[in-house]
Amino acid sequence: MELRQTNGNAFFLKKRLKLTLLIGLIGVLYVGASLVLDFNSAAFLYLDRGIIWLAKNFIPNSQSMAYWQEILGALIRTLLVSVAATSVAAVISLGLALMGAKSTGPSQVVSWVIRGFASFMRNIPIVGWAMLLLFSFKQNDFTGFLALLFLSVGFLTRAFMETIEDVDIEKIQALQVTGANYFQVVSQAVLPEICTPLISWVLYMIENNLRDATLVGLLTGTGIGFVFDLYFKSLRYGPAGLVVLAIIILVIAVELSSNFVERRIAHD
Structure with a gap:
């Protein structure tokens, strides 16, 4: 029973290790791509402003209906x-x-x-x-x-x-x-x-x-x-x-x- 429990713990530990390595690899790839492309990750902090701008400008209005044909x-x-x-x-x-x-x-x-x-x-x-x-x-x-x-x-x-x-x-x-x-x-x-x-x-x-x-x-x-x-x-x-x-x-x-x-x- 103890041997089975030990094998089970080792299995789950191995799974968690693989998951951690995968998440770490994705993070490294993202940081590397951001540096190469000069991508500003802080833009996520202003995502709400972009959505508000879209809502103000891209919502069709009465003038837009002139283009429907x-x-x-x-x-x-x-x-x-x-x-x-x-x-x-x-x-x-x-x-x-x-x-x-x-x-x-x-x-x-x-x-x-x-x-x-x-x-x-x-x-x-x-x-x-x-x-x-x-x-x-x-x-x-x-x-x-x-x-x-x-x-x-x-x-x-x-x-x-x-x-x-x-x-x-x-x-x-x-x-x-x-x-x-x-x-x-x-x-x-x-x-x-x-x-x-x-x-x-x-x-x-x-x-x-x-x-x-x-x-x-x-x-x-x-x-x-x-x-x-x-x-x-x-x-x-x-x-x-x-x-x-x-x-x-x-x-x-x-x-x-x-x-x-x-x-x-x-x-x-």
């Missing part, structure tokens, strides 16, 4: 770009996923190539894609569309492949035994099984792209991101606050719509 137009453009990029990416990703999944792909080599391609595409951040594409396509909606498309293809391809590989292999083999060709197997055994999770992934990607499109717009000079940047730099803080409020409302509305669609699909 311009803001609504930019918001709709941003939403359309997000939906278009996600829709095209979903079609491309489904084809790649069917060729890359172990249960439906032609070979292991093809699967490795597609997995590597998907990892490459999704590991480049959206800002990186936007900055790279700016050199060739300049500042326009198409640049933002491509940036969202490339990232979405990488993400959805990997998600679709994992979804396809979760399908019961016995159903696929049963159709193959009856002499069904590749397209019959995919249409009758794979797609019906993965339809619901695929729609869920696409809806999730639309939500994610809507958030990313706001940031991309700052770089590509389009959409709601550009409108916010324009108002902010011209010191029109009230309209800028209205832009932020509009983005929040749109994101929540899209999320609620996605949840409703997913519940209906699951119920059916």
Whole structure:
């Protein structure tokens, strides 16, 4: 009994030591980064002043409502770009996923190539894609569309492949035994099984792209991101606050719509 208690105390002591070392390491990294960046940690003491300034300047007022048509137009453009990029990416990703999944792909080599391609595409951040594409396509909606498309293809391809590989292999083999060709197997055994999770992934990607499109717009000079940047730099803080409020409302509305669609699909 005493030996067990001693071992237990040693275990918890070791855990506390690791936790202490981890906290100490985080503290050292923070201090080091602060010194390199010349970051003034005392700014935390004045955080309340910054919040008060935001409340005074960024709360939309009656004058801000004069900009609502311009803001609504930019918001709709941003939403359309997000939906278009996600829709095209979903079609491309489904084809790649069917060729890359172990249960439906032609070979292991093809699967490795597609997995590597998907990892490459999704590991480049959206800002990186936007900055790279700016050199060739300049500042326009198409640049933002491509940036969202490339990232979405990488993400959805990997998600679709994992979804396809979760399908019961016995159903696929049963159709193959009856002499069904590749397209019959995919249409009758794979797609019906993965339809619901695929729609869920696409809806999730639309939500994610809507958030990313706001940031991309700052770089590509389009959409709601550009409108916010324009108002902010011209010191029109009230309209800028209205832009932020509009983005929040749109994101929540899209999320609620996605949840409703997913519940209906699951119920059916």
